[in-house]
Amino acid sequence: MKGCLTVILLLLLIALFINYTFFTIGMALAIWGIYEWKINKNLGAKSKKPAIILSIGLILALGSCVGNDDVTTEKEVAVKQEAGKVPNDESKKEKDKKQEEKKDDDKQVKETVNEEQSKSTAATGENQNTEQKESNTEAQKQAQLSSLIKKFGLQAAVVARVVDGDTFELSDGRKVRLIGVNTPESTTRTEEYGKEASNYTKSKLEGKRVYLQKDVSETDRYGRLLRIVWLSVPTDDMNENEIRSKMFNADLVINGYAEPSTYPPDVKYADYFRKFAREAREANRGLWAYGEYGTTKGDFDPKETEKKSSNSSTNRSSGSSSSSNAKSSSGSSVTSSSSGSTEYFKNCTELRKVYPNGVPADHPAYQPRLDRDKDNYACER
Structure with missing residues (x-):
């Protein structure tokens, strides 16, 4: 222990x-x-x-x-x-x-902000450039349009009211008669396919902006402007494709709503209108479905000189006897000169007793007062 x-x-x-x-x-x-x-x-x-x-x-x-x-x-x-x-x-x-970490975050945020600002600035610059380009392009288009309008002597106008297939009224009250074409009548008298032509013109022109072009004549005897009507400004007013697609006068003929009807000196587009009419007639389009001469007067009607040469002697002799009979029976006056070169009828009723289809301007019985529609054909039905 x-x-x-x-x-x-x-x-x-x-x-x-x-x-x-x-x-x-x-x-x-x-x-x-x-x-x-x-x-x-x-x-x-x-x-x-x-x-x-x-x-x-x-x-x-x-x-x-x-x-x-x-x-x-x-x-x-x-x-x-x-x-x-x-x-x-x-x-x-x-x-x-x-x-x-905060510095890194701040740096990242700053970089992000700078990047967004750069993108925004770039986008703004790009938008401005795009707008500037569009503005320049639009200005160039307007300048080109103005140049073409001046070059072809066009006048912009608004169609207020359509009278019939080949006549309409502008917003300023002036009336316009289409050059080189004739649609069937649909107002004071009615011809086959007249209403259709009038309705078509209404659908294409009424309330629309168009461009008017003068050929040679300013107005007709009624004070109506004689014009070519363009639906849009052409780049070449003698180019067939432009005429087909942009000119309303041609549109009527192409679709069979009008016959070519040439009255010198306004003949600038006469050959085109006849060409388009032949195409429509061959296709039996529109008014051409009623016969080879259509339903109204035009360039393709039988020559009046031929009708006159074949019927002149018969018409004049029958005219003299009919005139005498008409005068004795109805009291109307029909006179003829000693040479037989002129005939006089009191009204269209008396004239149609002798010439049922009326007479053209070069006929001895033609009188301007009997040609109410001023189409150089008196008392036609």
Whole structure:
């Protein structure tokens, strides 16, 4: 048992010596001094040595404790500082990281904004360029249009009312008669296909903007403007394709609503109108479905000179006898000159008794007062 305690005490002393070297040495010296003091006391000897050894041991032990406390305190402070430093460093790193991230975000946002601004600026510039190009293109078109209108002597106008197939009234009140064509009558008298022609003209012109072109004559005997009518401005007013697609006079003939009817000096498009009429007649289109001469007067009617040569003698002789009979029976006056070159009838009723289909302008019985529609054919049915 004593041996075990000795071993434990020895191990304790070794541990103390390792961890507290100066304290252990001091305590050993103090114990030694006490031991010497007891020996001297037992011997009755007086010596200062035990007191000196004890004092040195106590001083060394106490001094080591104070030193250890200082060291411990310094270590604790260092540890605490180190421990505080680590979080501070981590906090600083985190803060720096956040700042970097914020800088990156700000940079990205700025780049995005700049990019959007660049795109917006580019888009605005592109739109402006496009608008400028469109504006320039439109200006060029208008300039070209004005040039063509001036070149071909066109006049823009609005059609207010259609009278019949070949006559209409403008918004300013002036009346226009189409040049070079003749549609069947549909007003004071009605010819076959007249209503159809009138309705077609209404559908194409009424309320529309058109372009009027003069040939030679300004007006007819009734004060109506004599005009070619273009539905849109041509690029070449003598090009057949342009005439077919853009001129309304030609449109009427092509579709069989009118016959070509040429009155010099307005003959600029006469050949085209006759060509288009032949095509329509061959196809039995429109008024040509009623016969090879159509339903109204035109360039393709039998020559009056032929009719006159074949019927002249018969007509004149029968005219004289009929005139006498008419005068005696109805009191109407029919006279003829001694040479027989002229005939006179009181009205169309009397004239038709002799000439049932009326007479042309070169006939001896023709009188302007009997030609109410002023088409150079008197009393026609």
